[in-house]
Amino acid sequence: MAEDRRFSPSAINLTGPKFLREFPWQQKASTRGGRAPTGALFRGREPGPVDHLRPSMSDLEAAPAAPEVALAAGPPGPEESPAPNLAGARSQPAPERALPVEATWQKTQEVAASFSPPLNLAVEDVNESSVTLTWDGPENVGPSGLDGYVVEYCKDGTTNWITANNKPFLCIRYTIHNLISGDKLHFRVKAIKGNAVSQPAFLDQPLLIKEILEQPKIRLPRYLRELYVRTVGDMINLLIPFWGKPKPQVTWTKESQPLDPKRVVVHNSEKDSVFFVRSAQRKDSGKYQISVKILDEFEDVAIFDLLVIEKPGPPENLKVVDTWGFNVALEWSPPQDKGNADLKGYKVQKADMKTQQWFTVLENCNHTSCIVSDLIIGNSYSFRVFSENPCGLSETPAVTKNVTHITKSGIVYKPDKFCSRDFCEPPKFTQPLIDRTTTQGYSTQLICCVRGFPKPKVIWMKNQREIQEDPKYLVHMNQGICCLEIRKPSLFDGGIYTCKAVNPFGEASVDCKLNIKVL
Secondary structure: OOOOOOOOOOOEOOEOOOOEEEOOEOOOOOOOOOOOEOEEEEEEOOOOOOOOOOOEEEEOOOOOOOOEEEOOOEEEEOEEOOOEEOOOOEOOOOOOOOOOEEEOOOOOHHHHOOOOOOEEEEEEEEOOOOEEEEEEOOOOOOOOOOOEEEEEEEEOOOOOOEEOOOOOEOOOEEEEOOOOOOOEEEEEEEEEEOOEEOOOEEOOOOEEOOOOOEEEEEOOOHHHOOOEEEEOOOOEEEEEEEEEEOOOEEEEEEOOEEOOOOOOEEEEOOOEEEEEEOOOOHHHOEEEEEEEEEOOOEEEEEEEEEEEEOOOOOOEEEEEEEEEOOEEEEEEEOOOOOOOOOOOEEEEEEEEOOOOOEEEEEEEEOOOEEEEOOOOOOOEEEEEEEEEEOOEEOOOOEEOOOOEEOOOOOOOOOOOOOOOOOOOEEEEEEEOOOOEEEEOOOOEEEEEEEEEEOOOEEEEEEOOEEOOOOOOEEEEEEOOEEEEEEOOOOHHHOEEEEEEEEEOOEEEEEEEEEEEEOO
């Protein structure tokens, strides 16, 4: 007989807080199932024609249970609980309650434990009436994040904690004002999420509300650590930051003298000093010193050099020193007014009197003289020179007083004296004779090379005796190559052979040894 798996709870009673509901019910005896139910499936819905929701599933024991079911925040709605058994089938749900259930949030220990307290609480700044605290966020904030932080403090020896901020805030830095100087205070910070509050983060020890003495230090900008150059008429606005507690006294001087208030405006604050000049002039150049002092005990000094420059004057005494061929030599003197800066060089230009147009010859001449080349013969030229410093070229140039005419000059040909070359030289062997071994009855040759002028006379000798008109020996000489051919030599033809060259300027000789072997 098949098992009847249906089971239905008889009634549901709603108890417990609003956000977590308890659902006790009574088990209804089954006439056809034969098995006890294994759990209950709870469903809730909003009022109106909508499908049932499925908040949770709860296992049951033999006795009726009252599980807690978490409900979503929102409008109230009725609930139902179909119950399954071991066969897996679900029964008809219990009758719905006439009154809807309202689900709201509730503060529980589980919610409060889902995020950790703030970390690394520290003091950033303290003075006679305020304290600035900083910290890091909690290590675990949960999936929904935080609503903010609350900062509290109390006097040392008491437990009366005072809240510093009315509403939670998300910033990890906070300044507490209107504190009493001389008090020792404890501080703590809590994290807030809804109605849940984390464990507080404390300072290690109480903090004395008192101005901390901090030695003064000037942070001179990098561009002021070298010569600071400005142009006449420029506006100078320098911000010099510094620190120190209590508020330091700032003093400015120029060349150990107080500043002229008509030329320089200085504005000092707690953390910086502003140096302002509306229109710079050359007389503003010099060494400026800023001094930051606290209680006449601690002092820091910074010095920077200010140089105000302008364009230089024109060179002086420009003149043409010499003219030859296509070239003109110019010379001049440096300007009297260099513009309060070192000169970078001079710019030289030329103009043809036919076109009256100026062309640059030398862009940057470092000397007070130069040579202008590649001029056209028959034309007339005028020259001018500008002086230059870091501010730019001089307003006016120096111009030559007279026009320079390039004339054609006559050429006198002076031929060089011709010296004929003397080719005479004594004989010299460039390739000597080489010792040889030959076979009896086979002709052989002895070869060497000689040079010399006039052509040297070649003499062949055997064992220091000249070889003369002997048909056994054949002598050749061509282009300095000397050859002695020995026809079908015998054992008697072996010995020392010498080649001697003679001309009016000397003589030279080479020799070799000839060996004859018998087959």
